Amino acid sequence: MHLIVPILVCVLLPKAYSLKCFECTPGACTNKQIDCLNPGQCGNSWIISYAGDRKILDINTKSCAVSAGCLSSSMNFGITRTTIASKCCNTDLCNSQNVPEPTKGLPNGKTCFTCIGTDCMSTLSCLGDEDHCISTTVNTGGEKISMKGCASKTICTGDVSRALGSTMSTEMNCCEGNLCNNAQSIGLSLLILVTSMVSVTLFY
Template structure:
């Protein structure tokens, strides 16, 4: 109930009888004060990994539409883990995806998770388990020969050909990849700023067989570089 003072008298006014403009004038400040802190600011943990791959959490404010994000990048050569990097930061929902790149000799998984409550990214992302073959096949490189075939795993639903500029040399790799590697934010992160030229296709063995003059060591070195700097 709202009271109105006029001519030294007070009488009640019903809210529903007020003009629309007056109602909005009264309601908007209340809504702004209640909703703005929640809609535009979220407290999250942030950590940037050092050379060892470890990082220390600190609190930060993430502005709308970002959420609290956690990321883990793991690269393997066979059963040997080459790289294991954890990071936390503000993240837009489009970045909250998981992906994998599989070149046979090396396989890299990228797991990103997001949440939208204060300090909800306190835990690191669990390491991905090895996925089973999914029936898709792509060409891959063995030594200097890129005519071998590779069985793709899990959500690796694309064949990929990449050219990496490293140490003044162009190195080509072929294999399997997830869709999110080929499009969106992950693809842009691995794009021109890192000297990576990627081409993806959807059919079986669509990434063309050919022989290239590359050593196994260069293939591994370039793949680790991609994982480290993502």
């Protein structure tokens, strides 16, 4: 969490402040008050990652926010799924309450390819608002590792997509048709993706 200090310093360099927000970060949830840059917003986020039905990550945060961080979305690779629920507001200390826990959602009729090990011929039923198929290629240590699955539109477009791409040093492609993310045989790295999702949500 040490990364939040230089980021906040850069964001808050101007001397004119107009909005106070509660700040709560993992491991330091004291609900202290901070000043946000005009025209800033206050934000609350709840991020949960699952491996199967088991939670492997459960984080609540509060802080200043930008519009790109005010979203609800999920990214689903079959054996792991990350959900984000966020809410923003623009009055002093308006982010005092936690957002509701992200829900798993029901199958929505969309199907995408996914990977089990290096076999990417399997199919995955998308859940909730996962209305796109996704393919990502992460460059880690000079090795390209790819993943496939379902994602919400908010993951695939605009500032969030650009932030994820730069954070993961990745190529990320989304499409809307069933099984449109094809079925090449590729590898899988889940920890990198989950870590990157959390970093974007907390610090972007």
